[in-house]
Amino acid sequence: MIDLIQEIYGTIQRNKLRTVLTGFSVAWGIFMLIVLLGAGNGLINAFEGQTRDMKMNSMKIYPGYTSKPYNGLNEGRSISLDDTDRELTATAFSKNIITTGATISKGSVYLNFEKENVSISLDGVFPSYPELEAIKIKKGRFINERDMKERRKVIVLHEKTAKQLFPKSQPLGKYLNAQGVSYQVVGIYTDQNSFSPSALIPFTTLQVVYNKGDSIDNITFTTRGLTSEAENELFEKDYRQVMGSKKMFAADDDGAIWIWNRFTQYLQQQAANQTLHIAIWVIGIFTLLSGIVGVSNIMLITVRERTHEFGIRKALGAKPSSILWLIISESVVITTFFGYIGMVAGIAVTEYMNKVAGTQTMDAGLFSVTVFENPTVDIHIAIQATLTLIIAGTLAGLFPARKAVRIRPIEALRAD
Structure with missing residues:
Protein backbone atom coordinates (compact mmCIF):
# COMPACT_ATOMS: atom_id res chain seq x y z
CA MET A 1 0.00 0.00 0.00
CA ILE A 2 2.85 2.37 0.88
CA ASP A 3 4.57 1.52 -2.43
CA LEU A 4 1.34 2.33 -4.26
CA ILE A 5 1.01 5.71 -2.52
CA GLN A 6 4.65 6.56 -3.25
CA GLU A 7 4.24 5.60 -6.89
CA ILE A 8 1.10 7.71 -7.32
CA TYR A 9 2.81 10.62 -5.57
CA GLY A 10 5.84 10.29 -7.84
CA THR A 11 3.67 10.23 -10.96
CA ILE A 12 1.82 13.36 -9.84
CA GLN A 13 5.08 15.11 -9.01
CA ARG A 14 6.45 14.42 -12.48
CA ASN A 15 3.32 15.85 -14.09
CA LYS A 16 2.37 18.72 -11.80
CA LEU A 17 0.87 21.10 -14.35
CA ARG A 18 -1.15 18.40 -16.07
CA THR A 19 -2.45 17.08 -12.74
CA VAL A 20 -3.37 20.57 -11.50
CA LEU A 21 -5.23 21.43 -14.71
CA THR A 22 -7.13 18.14 -14.60
CA GLY A 23 -7.86 18.60 -10.90
CA PHE A 24 -9.06 22.14 -11.54
CA SER A 25 -11.64 20.89 -14.06
CA VAL A 26 -12.86 18.38 -11.44
CA ALA A 27 -13.00 20.97 -8.65
CA TRP A 28 -14.65 23.51 -10.93
CA GLY A 29 -17.35 21.02 -11.91
CA ILE A 30 -18.42 20.21 -8.35
CA PHE A 31 -17.99 23.86 -7.32
CA MET A 32 -20.30 25.12 -10.07
CA LEU A 33 -22.88 22.43 -9.35
CA ILE A 34 -23.11 23.39 -5.67
CA VAL A 35 -23.17 27.14 -6.40
CA LEU A 36 -25.87 26.70 -9.07
CA LEU A 37 -27.94 24.55 -6.71
CA GLY A 38 -27.53 27.15 -3.96
CA ALA A 39 -28.57 30.03 -6.23
CA GLY A 40 -31.50 28.01 -7.54
CA ASN A 41 -32.61 27.19 -4.00
CA GLY A 42 -32.42 30.90 -3.16
CA LEU A 43 -34.85 31.71 -5.99
CA ILE A 44 -37.14 28.76 -5.23
CA ASN A 45 -37.24 29.56 -1.50
CA ALA A 46 -38.10 33.17 -2.34
CA PHE A 47 -40.94 32.07 -4.62
CA GLU A 48 -42.31 29.73 -1.97
CA GLY A 49 -41.87 32.37 0.73
CA GLN A 50 -44.13 34.77 -1.15
CA THR A 51 -47.02 32.32 -0.77
CA ARG A 52 -46.01 30.74 2.53
CA ASP A 53 -48.79 32.37 4.56
CA MET A 54 -51.35 32.53 1.78
CA LYS A 55 -54.46 30.40 1.95
CA MET A 56 -53.83 28.08 -0.96
CA ASN A 57 -57.41 26.81 -0.75
CA PHE A 263 -54.47 26.45 -5.59
CA THR A 264 -53.96 26.07 -9.36
CA GLN A 265 -51.55 29.01 -9.28
CA TYR A 266 -49.59 27.19 -6.58
CA LEU A 267 -49.46 24.03 -8.72
CA GLN A 268 -48.17 26.06 -11.66
CA GLN A 269 -45.55 27.67 -9.43
CA GLN A 270 -44.45 24.26 -8.18
CA ALA A 271 -44.10 23.07 -11.78
CA ALA A 272 -41.99 26.14 -12.60
CA ASN A 273 -39.81 25.51 -9.54
CA GLN A 274 -39.35 21.90 -10.59
CA THR A 275 -38.35 22.98 -14.11
CA LEU A 276 -35.81 25.42 -12.66
CA HIS A 277 -34.43 22.72 -10.39
CA ILE A 278 -34.06 20.26 -13.27
CA ALA A 279 -32.40 22.91 -15.46
CA ILE A 280 -29.84 23.65 -12.73
CA TRP A 281 -29.05 19.95 -12.30
CA VAL A 282 -28.66 19.49 -16.07
CA ILE A 283 -26.25 22.42 -16.31
CA GLY A 284 -24.38 21.22 -13.23
CA ILE A 285 -24.10 17.64 -14.52
CA PHE A 286 -22.69 18.80 -17.85
CA THR A 287 -20.17 20.88 -15.91
CA LEU A 288 -19.26 17.76 -13.93
CA LEU A 289 -18.89 15.81 -17.15
CA SER A 290 -16.23 18.24 -18.31
CA GLY A 291 -14.21 17.33 -15.22
CA ILE A 292 -14.78 13.61 -15.75
CA VAL A 293 -13.67 13.91 -19.39
CA GLY A 294 -10.55 15.70 -18.14
CA VAL A 295 -9.74 12.79 -15.82
CA SER A 296 -10.30 10.29 -18.62
CA ASN A 297 -8.01 12.24 -20.95
CA ILE A 298 -5.22 12.50 -18.39
CA MET A 299 -5.42 8.75 -17.79
CA LEU A 300 -5.25 8.05 -21.52
CA ILE A 301 -2.16 10.25 -21.78
CA THR A 302 -0.67 8.52 -18.75
CA VAL A 303 -1.21 5.08 -20.31
CA ARG A 304 0.35 6.19 -23.59
CA GLU A 305 3.39 7.74 -21.91
CA ARG A 306 3.95 4.72 -19.64
CA THR A 307 3.36 2.00 -22.23
CA HIS A 308 7.04 1.04 -22.18
CA GLU A 309 7.02 0.92 -18.37
CA PHE A 310 3.92 -1.30 -18.30
CA GLY A 311 5.56 -3.65 -20.78
CA ILE A 312 8.62 -4.03 -18.54
CA ARG A 313 6.34 -4.64 -15.51
CA LYS A 314 4.44 -7.36 -17.34
CA ALA A 315 7.67 -8.92 -18.63
CA LEU A 316 8.95 -9.08 -15.05
CA GLY A 317 5.80 -10.87 -13.93
CA ALA A 318 3.53 -8.06 -12.81
CA LYS A 319 -0.11 -9.12 -12.74
CA PRO A 320 -2.58 -7.24 -14.96
CA SER A 321 -4.65 -6.50 -11.86
CA SER A 322 -1.73 -4.60 -10.28
CA ILE A 323 -1.41 -2.32 -13.33
CA LEU A 324 -5.19 -1.90 -13.42
CA TRP A 325 -5.26 -0.99 -9.74
CA LEU A 326 -2.36 1.50 -10.13
CA ILE A 327 -4.12 3.53 -12.86
CA ILE A 328 -7.54 3.44 -11.19
CA SER A 329 -6.00 4.48 -7.85
CA GLU A 330 -4.35 7.47 -9.48
CA SER A 331 -7.71 8.48 -10.99
CA VAL A 332 -9.48 8.09 -7.62
CA VAL A 333 -6.84 10.14 -5.78
CA ILE A 334 -7.02 13.06 -8.24
CA THR A 335 -10.83 13.02 -8.35
CA THR A 336 -11.28 12.70 -4.59
CA PHE A 337 -8.75 15.35 -3.61
CA PHE A 338 -9.87 18.01 -6.06
CA GLY A 339 -13.52 17.04 -5.75
CA TYR A 340 -13.31 17.65 -2.01
CA ILE A 341 -11.69 21.06 -2.62
CA GLY A 342 -14.48 21.97 -5.05
CA MET A 343 -17.16 20.83 -2.58
CA VAL A 344 -15.71 22.86 0.30
CA ALA A 345 -15.31 25.94 -1.91
CA GLY A 346 -18.87 25.59 -3.21
CA ILE A 347 -20.33 25.27 0.30
CA ALA A 348 -18.28 28.27 1.45
CA VAL A 349 -19.62 30.40 -1.42
CA THR A 350 -23.26 29.40 -0.75
CA GLU A 351 -22.83 30.21 2.94
CA TYR A 352 -21.36 33.58 1.97
CA MET A 353 -24.31 34.21 -0.37
CA ASN A 354 -26.66 33.31 2.48
CA LYS A 355 -24.92 35.76 4.79
CA VAL A 356 -24.79 38.61 2.29
CA ALA A 357 -28.06 38.12 0.37
CA GLY A 358 -29.91 35.39 2.25
CA THR A 359 -33.01 37.55 2.66
CA GLN A 360 -32.61 39.82 -0.35
CA THR A 361 -35.64 42.01 -0.96
CA MET A 362 -36.63 44.75 -3.39
CA ASP A 363 -37.86 47.60 -1.24
CA ALA A 364 -39.11 50.88 -2.66
CA GLY A 365 -41.07 52.60 0.04
CA LEU A 366 -44.43 50.84 0.18
CA PHE A 367 -43.28 48.12 -2.23
CA SER A 368 -41.37 45.14 -0.88
CA VAL A 369 -40.79 41.72 -2.47
CA THR A 370 -38.43 38.96 -1.37
CA VAL A 371 -36.38 37.86 -4.40
CA PHE A 372 -33.66 35.69 -2.81
CA GLU A 373 -33.89 33.60 0.35
CA ASN A 374 -31.57 31.06 2.00
CA PRO A 375 -29.37 30.14 -1.02
CA THR A 376 -27.75 27.11 0.61
CA VAL A 377 -27.37 23.44 -0.32
CA ASP A 378 -28.05 20.53 2.00
CA ILE A 379 -24.71 19.01 3.06
CA HIS A 380 -25.99 15.54 2.15
CA ILE A 381 -26.63 16.63 -1.44
CA ALA A 382 -23.14 18.16 -1.64
CA ILE A 383 -21.56 14.94 -0.35
CA GLN A 384 -23.66 12.78 -2.69
CA ALA A 385 -22.67 14.93 -5.66
CA THR A 386 -18.99 14.62 -4.71
CA LEU A 387 -19.27 10.85 -4.28
CA THR A 388 -20.98 10.63 -7.67
CA LEU A 389 -18.08 12.57 -9.18
CA ILE A 390 -15.55 10.23 -7.52
CA ILE A 391 -17.37 7.14 -8.86
CA ALA A 392 -17.57 8.71 -12.32
CA GLY A 393 -13.89 9.61 -12.12
CA THR A 394 -13.08 6.02 -11.20
CA LEU A 395 -15.02 4.77 -14.22
CA ALA A 396 -13.25 7.36 -16.36
CA GLY A 397 -9.93 5.86 -15.28
CA LEU A 398 -11.16 2.30 -15.80
CA PHE A 399 -11.20 2.39 -19.60
CA PRO A 400 -7.61 3.64 -20.00
CA ALA A 401 -6.57 1.10 -17.33
CA ARG A 402 -8.16 -1.76 -19.28
CA LYS A 403 -6.31 -0.56 -22.38
CA ALA A 404 -3.03 -0.69 -20.46
CA VAL A 405 -3.73 -4.21 -19.19
CA ARG A 406 -4.42 -5.50 -22.70
CA ILE A 407 -1.06 -4.31 -24.06
CA ARG A 408 1.20 -7.26 -24.91
CA PRO A 409 4.68 -7.03 -23.29
CA ILE A 410 6.52 -7.35 -26.61
CA GLU A 411 4.50 -4.49 -28.15
CA ALA A 412 4.93 -2.37 -25.06
CA LEU A 413 8.72 -2.84 -25.06
CA ARG A 414 8.89 -1.71 -28.70
CA ALA A 415 6.97 1.49 -27.92
CA ASP A 416 8.86 4.76 -27.86
Missing part, protein backbone atom coordinates in the same frame (compact mmCIF):
# COMPACT_ATOMS: atom_id res chain seq x y z
CA SER A 58 -58.88 30.19 -1.64
CA MET A 59 -60.28 31.92 -4.70
CA LYS A 60 -60.94 35.54 -5.58
CA ILE A 61 -63.61 36.62 -8.06
CA TYR A 62 -63.27 39.85 -10.07
CA PRO A 63 -65.88 41.32 -12.46
CA GLY A 64 -65.03 41.76 -16.12
CA TYR A 65 -66.61 42.26 -19.56
CA THR A 66 -68.57 39.74 -21.56
CA SER A 67 -66.76 38.39 -24.61
CA LYS A 68 -69.78 36.57 -26.11
CA PRO A 69 -73.41 37.44 -26.88
CA TYR A 70 -75.98 35.93 -24.52
CA ASN A 71 -79.78 35.66 -25.04
CA GLY A 72 -79.86 38.62 -27.40
CA LEU A 73 -77.50 40.71 -25.28
CA ASN A 74 -74.38 42.04 -26.98
CA GLU A 75 -70.83 41.23 -26.02
CA GLY A 76 -68.66 43.80 -24.25
CA ARG A 77 -71.13 44.38 -21.41
CA SER A 78 -69.66 45.32 -18.04
CA ILE A 79 -70.38 42.82 -15.27
CA SER A 80 -70.66 44.17 -11.74
CA LEU A 81 -70.72 42.33 -8.42
CA ASP A 82 -72.81 43.10 -5.36
CA ASP A 83 -73.38 41.64 -1.93
CA THR A 84 -76.13 39.32 -3.18
CA ASP A 85 -73.49 37.61 -5.33
CA ARG A 86 -71.41 36.96 -2.23
CA GLU A 87 -74.46 35.51 -0.50
CA LEU A 88 -75.25 33.35 -3.54
CA THR A 89 -71.67 32.10 -3.53
CA ALA A 90 -72.00 31.01 0.10
CA THR A 91 -75.39 29.30 -0.29
CA ALA A 92 -75.07 27.71 -3.75
CA PHE A 93 -71.69 26.15 -2.98
CA SER A 94 -71.99 25.51 0.77
CA LYS A 95 -70.55 22.02 0.27
CA ASN A 96 -67.22 23.39 -0.95
CA ILE A 97 -67.02 26.86 0.60
CA ILE A 98 -65.89 27.53 4.17
CA THR A 99 -65.69 31.31 4.53
CA THR A 100 -66.68 34.16 2.24
CA GLY A 101 -65.61 37.78 2.20
CA ALA A 102 -65.68 40.79 -0.08
CA THR A 103 -63.71 43.97 -0.67
CA ILE A 104 -64.58 47.44 -1.85
CA SER A 105 -61.99 50.14 -2.34
CA LYS A 106 -61.65 53.89 -2.35
CA GLY A 107 -58.47 54.94 -4.09
CA SER A 108 -56.14 57.88 -3.55
CA VAL A 109 -57.29 58.89 -0.08
CA TYR A 110 -54.98 61.25 1.83
CA LEU A 111 -54.40 60.21 5.43
CA ASN A 112 -53.07 62.93 7.72
CA PHE A 113 -51.67 62.93 11.22
CA GLU A 114 -50.22 66.23 12.41
CA LYS A 115 -47.59 67.13 9.75
CA GLU A 116 -47.36 63.69 8.20
CA ASN A 117 -49.53 62.51 5.31
CA VAL A 118 -49.72 59.69 2.80
CA SER A 119 -51.84 58.91 -0.24
CA ILE A 120 -53.28 55.43 0.03
CA SER A 121 -56.14 53.16 -0.99
CA LEU A 122 -58.81 52.40 1.60
CA ASP A 123 -60.19 48.86 1.49
CA GLY A 124 -63.47 47.95 3.12
CA VAL A 125 -63.15 44.36 4.34
CA PHE A 126 -64.94 41.73 6.41
CA PRO A 127 -63.68 40.41 9.78
CA SER A 128 -62.76 37.18 7.94
CA TYR A 129 -60.13 39.04 5.90
CA PRO A 130 -57.10 37.62 7.82
CA GLU A 131 -58.47 34.11 7.16
CA LEU A 132 -58.50 34.81 3.42
CA GLU A 133 -55.35 36.86 2.90
CA ALA A 134 -51.71 36.49 3.94
CA ILE A 135 -51.70 39.13 6.65
CA LYS A 136 -50.88 39.08 10.35
CA ILE A 137 -51.90 41.48 13.08
CA LYS A 138 -48.71 42.84 14.58
CA LYS A 139 -50.25 45.20 17.13
CA GLY A 140 -53.76 45.91 18.39
CA ARG A 141 -56.72 44.10 16.84
CA PHE A 142 -58.49 43.57 13.55
CA ILE A 143 -61.96 44.67 12.46
CA ASN A 144 -64.71 42.75 14.26
CA GLU A 145 -68.42 42.10 13.84
CA ARG A 146 -69.38 45.00 16.10
CA ASP A 147 -67.35 47.38 13.93
CA MET A 148 -69.30 46.08 10.93
CA LYS A 149 -72.71 46.28 12.60
CA GLU A 150 -72.22 49.78 13.99
CA ARG A 151 -70.28 51.03 10.94
CA ARG A 152 -67.50 52.26 13.17
CA LYS A 153 -64.83 54.56 11.80
CA VAL A 154 -61.86 52.41 12.79
CA ILE A 155 -58.80 51.69 10.66
CA VAL A 156 -56.04 49.04 10.50
CA LEU A 157 -52.78 50.28 8.99
CA HIS A 158 -49.92 48.43 7.35
CA GLU A 159 -46.75 48.66 9.45
CA LYS A 160 -44.95 50.71 6.76
CA THR A 161 -47.84 53.18 6.54
CA ALA A 162 -47.84 53.46 10.33
CA LYS A 163 -44.12 54.30 10.32
CA GLN A 164 -44.69 57.03 7.78
CA LEU A 165 -47.56 58.65 9.66
CA PHE A 166 -46.25 58.05 13.19
CA PRO A 167 -42.44 58.26 12.98
CA LYS A 168 -42.07 59.25 16.63
CA SER A 169 -45.21 58.02 18.38
CA GLN A 170 -47.35 54.95 18.98
CA PRO A 171 -50.23 54.83 16.46
CA LEU A 172 -52.76 52.70 18.38
CA GLY A 173 -55.67 54.74 19.67
CA LYS A 174 -54.71 57.84 17.64
CA TYR A 175 -57.10 59.49 15.18
CA LEU A 176 -56.30 60.05 11.51
CA ASN A 177 -57.93 62.50 9.17
CA ALA A 178 -58.96 61.08 5.80
CA GLN A 179 -60.08 64.10 3.80
CA GLY A 180 -62.57 65.23 6.44
CA VAL A 181 -63.36 61.79 7.92
CA SER A 182 -61.75 60.84 11.24
CA TYR A 183 -60.63 57.22 11.80
CA GLN A 184 -59.23 55.68 14.96
CA VAL A 185 -56.24 53.38 14.55
CA VAL A 186 -57.07 50.05 16.22
CA GLY A 187 -54.47 47.75 14.68
CA ILE A 188 -51.25 47.37 12.71
CA TYR A 189 -50.87 44.54 10.23
CA THR A 190 -47.96 43.11 8.31
CA ASP A 191 -47.54 40.81 5.36
CA GLN A 192 -44.63 39.07 3.72
CA ASN A 193 -44.46 40.99 0.47
CA SER A 194 -46.19 44.34 0.31
CA PHE A 195 -47.34 45.64 -3.04
CA SER A 196 -49.05 49.00 -2.47
CA PRO A 197 -50.46 48.06 0.95
CA SER A 198 -53.90 49.43 1.72
CA ALA A 199 -55.45 50.80 4.90
CA LEU A 200 -58.29 48.55 6.04
CA ILE A 201 -61.65 49.73 7.40
CA PRO A 202 -64.99 47.93 8.00
CA PHE A 203 -66.78 46.95 4.79
CA THR A 204 -70.05 48.57 5.89
CA THR A 205 -68.28 51.80 6.92
CA LEU A 206 -66.76 52.29 3.48
CA GLN A 207 -70.13 51.55 1.85
CA VAL A 208 -71.82 54.36 3.81
CA VAL A 209 -69.03 56.97 4.03
CA TYR A 210 -68.10 56.83 0.34
CA ASN A 211 -71.59 56.11 -1.00
CA LYS A 212 -70.71 52.76 -2.59
CA GLY A 213 -74.20 51.33 -2.29
CA ASP A 214 -74.34 47.53 -2.58
CA SER A 215 -71.51 47.16 -5.10
CA ILE A 216 -68.33 45.22 -4.31
CA ASP A 217 -64.96 45.00 -6.08
CA ASN A 218 -64.31 41.32 -5.53
CA ILE A 219 -65.51 38.21 -3.70
CA THR A 220 -63.08 36.03 -1.79
CA PHE A 221 -63.71 32.60 -0.28
CA THR A 222 -61.87 29.57 1.07
CA THR A 223 -62.69 26.10 -0.20
CA ARG A 224 -62.68 22.53 1.04
CA GLY A 225 -62.71 19.19 -0.74
CA LEU A 226 -60.97 20.53 -3.85
CA THR A 227 -57.64 18.71 -3.71
CA SER A 228 -56.73 18.35 -7.38
CA GLU A 229 -56.47 20.58 -10.42
CA ALA A 230 -59.33 18.69 -12.10
CA GLU A 231 -61.66 19.22 -9.13
CA ASN A 232 -60.82 22.92 -9.07
CA GLU A 233 -61.47 23.28 -12.79
CA LEU A 234 -64.85 21.56 -12.40
CA PHE A 235 -65.74 23.88 -9.50
CA GLU A 236 -64.80 26.94 -11.57
CA LYS A 237 -66.98 25.69 -14.43
CA ASP A 238 -69.96 25.20 -12.09
CA TYR A 239 -69.35 28.59 -10.49
CA ARG A 240 -69.36 30.36 -13.86
CA GLN A 241 -72.59 28.61 -14.77
CA VAL A 242 -74.36 29.70 -11.56
CA MET A 243 -73.07 33.27 -11.77
CA GLY A 244 -73.81 33.39 -15.49
CA SER A 245 -77.47 32.54 -14.88
CA LYS A 246 -77.73 35.39 -12.36
CA LYS A 247 -75.62 38.00 -14.17
CA MET A 248 -76.75 37.11 -17.70
CA PHE A 249 -73.60 35.84 -19.39
CA ALA A 250 -72.58 32.55 -21.03
CA ALA A 251 -71.18 29.86 -18.76
CA ASP A 252 -68.11 29.48 -20.99
CA ASP A 253 -67.47 33.24 -21.15
CA ASP A 254 -64.13 33.53 -19.32
CA GLY A 255 -64.05 37.31 -19.73
CA ALA A 256 -67.27 38.00 -17.79
CA ILE A 257 -65.69 37.17 -14.44
CA TRP A 258 -62.06 36.48 -13.66
CA ILE A 259 -61.32 33.72 -11.14
CA TRP A 260 -58.00 33.85 -9.32
CA ASN A 261 -57.55 30.31 -8.03
CA ARG A 262 -54.60 30.25 -5.70
